[in-house]
Amino acid sequence: MKKSQKFVATSLIVTAVFCVISAVFMAVCLDNIRNTSNSTINRLVSVLLEKYPDVSEREIAEILNDKAEYSDTSKVFNKYGINVKKDWLSYSNQGSEKYIVISVAITILFGAVFIALLCTYFKLQKSQTMEIAKRIERINLGDYSLQIDENSEDELSVLDNQIYRTAVKFREQAENSRKEKENLQKSLQDISHQLKTPLTSIIVMVENILDDDDMPLEIRREFLCDIKHNTSTISFLVQSLLTLSKLDAESINFKFANESIESVIAECIKNTAVMAEICNVSIETACNDVTLNCDKKWLCEALTNIVKNCIEHSQNGNIKITADHNKLYTKISIKDNGSGIAKEDLPHIFERFYKGKNSSDDSVGIGLALAKSIIEKQGGYITVSSEIDKGSEFVIKFFNN
Known part of the structure; x- marks a missing residue:
């Protein structure tokens, strides 16, 4: 429950308890006054019957139930030394003053409890506000740690979390x-x-x-x-x-469609046919009627760059391109039997402008980096394995989801 809701609930409970106590107390007081009045009347009737035994009970009942109104009852009581503004009619009723004192005390106690609850609530609010201010100060100093165990569901905690998220977002934007x-x-x-x-x-x-x-x-x-x-x-x-x-800059809009991998590879072979002929490299394919949701133009661009790299390192050799599909992913493999890639070059082969030991003089080291970027932007990833003088294999996988 939120703190504000807890405070309202507590206040309502305290008010209800106070009302119940007040009602019970007033009921006790009224019953006491009624009993005292009845006792006084009984004494008056007893005295009346003792002094005037001839008076019948019917006459006494008519006197007690007389609805006549007196213009000034205070004059009647003043004859007997009773001041209605200061004195009680019955001596035993003088004890009722304590009920007034108790009522006032209960009211003051209720007010004190209510004020204490209110001050406690405001104190908690101020404490949380100061914590948020300190959090903002820490964020300004570069501390983005979030104290999960201190969080709750009240409004200020929600505000604190939103401030943290906004600050983290700004930090990410600045970092980007x-x-x-x-x-x-x-x-x-x-x-x-x-x-x-x-x-x-x-x-x-x-x-x-x-x-x-x-x-x-x-x-x-x-x-x-x-x-x-x-x-x-x-x-x-x-x-x-x-x-x-x-x-x-993510300014290229890929146009995804279900494309036949065989047609993509055929376009790639067409783009590299002259280069393959010059280098006397043969290209074999085995696609098994595989389809892929991709942008055909850009995927062909990526595969063309990879095939060109294989042709450069496979003079008088052979390149085999295969495609396969299972429940998890679609796989494209481009394998050559050329000079291979040195072990120390493998971690850097997809870096921009990186040229390995076996790179040709005409290589600028950007084709594989471009291919990797295109493949990753379409939701795939690429890996390479190689051995010197045994060739290299580039594996591209696109997960089905």
């Missing part, structure tokens, strides 16, 4: 903002580093062509081919970095 700035800075450094080499080569070759008007046609053509190759590298690099940036 800091990470985004760090990632942006790192990306700019990586871009600068990756673009520096091809741009420098292009500038040098263009300057040689411009400075030497008599340069042989064969050398000039060779320079132009190198310039074209470097510009293609820069274009691929920039496009990949832009794609990675969009994935990091």
